[in-house]
Amino acid sequence: MDFPRVDGRTLDEWCSRHLGSRIAAERFRSGRLGAVTGVLLADGREVVVKVREPAARLEGCFAVQSLLHTAGFPAPEPVLPPTPFGRWTATVESLVGGGGELPSSGRDPRPYASALEAMVRIAAPMALRVDLEPKPSWNRWDHDGPGVWSTAEDVDRPFHSVTGPDWLERAGKGAHERIAGWQAPKVVGHGDWHRNNFRWRGEELHVAYDWDSAIVDTEAVVVGIAAAYVAPSVEESAAFLSAYQDVAGRRFGRDELEVSWATGLWLRGWKSKRQVVTGEPIRSLSEDEAVRLSALAGL
Secondary structure (H helix, E strand, O other): OOOOOOOHHHHHHHHHHHHOOOEEEEEEEEOOOOEEEEEEEOOOOEEEEEEEOOOOHHHHHHHHHHHHHHOOOOOOOEEEEEEEEOOEEEEEEEOOOOOEOOOOOOOOOHHHHHHHHHHHHHHHHHOOOOOOOOOOHHHOOOOOOOOOOOOOOOOOOOHHHOOOOHHHHHHHHHHHHHHHOOOOOEEEEEOOOOHHHEEEEOOEEEEEOOHHHEEEEEHHHHHHHHHHHHOOOHHHHHHHHHHHHHHHOOOOOHHHHHHHHHHHHHHHHHHHHHHHHOOOOOOOOOHHHHHHHHHHOOO
């Protein structure tokens, strides 16, 4: 993957042209799949400029974020939709600071489940009219390429070209088949419902970041992704799934619950396959956990 290199002078000129103000100071630089820069503009606004590969789905992501922000969900205010930045694409949102890394209840899954349920409920009407394909690689269980796993955007070697442990390939294939067999209405979700993407004030979500990871899939899949990120152990995932159902005011049927478990298995398997491809030890899923999750997924 070709990573965008954004120098200060180019960014300053771009902000002057598209935001009507030059940069007074940089607040931070970060990013894994793109260059993310927080800046203080000369007119007093604080914004975040995200520069990455052009993709049609970014228009949809921007629309989802705009809807959520307008509805009062704590997503940063979108400032500028996808706009050319040389051969790259940039978007701008308001910089929202403050808040704690964890809610006051620590690792209790309920605040994360409550925030996810609110996000899904607010954004659900967009599911039929927004284009968010292709999903990020770690959500792309339904990819049409060879092999069980979609290849990561920032890894040059195709995942299918590297042999993984047999137990991992079997688990991923079974999870894919279980998810593919589930038919249900689609919702808008967040494909990277990771603790690092939130800041809290007490039990209330202060801000949720990374709306480039918006996806459309069934609610069971969206919840399964979140459970695997927020609650990495089997027991914690079970608590998250229970909390989400409590907040939503309905219980998942057996098939729906199994699909959530299958999604978590596929996501943790994908992360494990990435570790195999990049020559790292497998940390995201053990063979014993794969067996337990497969059973919970009805495999």
